Amino acid sequence: DGGITQSPKYLFRKEGQNVTLSCEQNLNHDAMYWYRQDPGQGLRLIYYSQIVNDFQKGDIAEGYSVSREKKESFPLTVTSAQKNPTAFYLCASSIVDSYGYTFGSGTRLTVV
Amino acid sequence: RKEVEQDPGPFNVPEGATVAFNCTYSNSASQSFFWYRQDCRKEPKLLMSVYSSGNEDGRFTAQLNRASQYISLLIRDSKLSDSATYLCVVNGEDSSYKLIFGSGTRLLVRP
Secondary structure, three states, X not given: OOOEEEEOOEEEEOOOOOEEEEEXXXXXXXXXXXXXXXXXXXXXXXXXXXXXOEEEEOOOOOOEXXXXXXXXXXXXXXXXXXXOOOEXXXXXXXXXXXXXXXXXXXXXXXXX | OOOEEEXXXXXXXXXXXXXXXXXXXXXXXXXXXXXXXXXXXXXXXEEEEEOOOOEEEOOEEEXXXXXOOEEEEEEOOOOHHHOEEEEEXXXXXXXXXXXXXXXXXXXEEEO
């Protein structure tokens, strides 16, 4: 079955560490997105990519980095510069020029 | 002002009740509108798109009022399984097909 897979489901990070969240899709979607959700808040866009080897900053890109070397994969690195990284991270994909998003099941990141 | 605003709730209703949620959006140029459902600690899932003339999907009815810049969702004959957070979503300002999510309205349906 086609879908979008995020891993790990839960991730613990120590202060000062970089961590990378995986997002893989086999839907043949060109566009991919990373959102962050904090308790009681809506999703906020971190980065998005509409084509391989190209990506754009969203509303809250500071402290994060991404790459898009393959169509299927859009990993997100949470760097030590991100001062408040504890959140629920959601990856989504869609065909280009469409609002039909498919979401992954999310990664819950906690700083310990 | 937030781009998409919703009453956080919770709305606590008995089974069988009719409940309505509203949402307001700030960008008068927005063209695409959606309601997503999010269960606790899960990813959001598309419930329905919202069309200018209003649309219905079973027990769910969505309405759009462009003049007042608000969107509504009506749920009839509430089921226990309707308990979730309902996210109001509109398209972003540019042509990149980004979505702007509201913070959600929580619904609790009790037996």
